[in-house]
Amino acid sequence: MTLNKDLLDILACPRCKGGLEPTPAGDGLVCPQCKVVYPVKDDIPIMLDDQAVSEKDWTGSK
Incomplete structure (x- = not known):
């Protein structure tokens, strides 16, 4: 996945x-x-608070 830098900036x-x-x-x-x-699923960031995972518990996409 490579998100556009302009998208990451906003x-x-x-x-x-x-x-x-x-x-x-x-x-x-x-x-x-x-x-x-x-x-990020299918190059779409899931920016929902209830979908956030603690950084220490993050295992990445499967």
């Missing part, structure tokens, strides 16, 4: 409104402040 964490970074595998977006990962 996406924000729904919890804190902070910036997001792609996971190393590119299968999620990490909020460094909240320590959660929002999954």
Whole structure:
């Protein structure tokens, strides 16, 4: 997955409104402040708070 840089620049964490970074595998977006990962499925970021996974519990896409 490679999200467009312009899209990454405008996406924000729904919890804190902070910036997001792609996971190393590119299968999620990490909020460094909240320590959660929002999954990316079929190149679409799932930016729902109830879909966020704790960064320590993130196992990536299966």
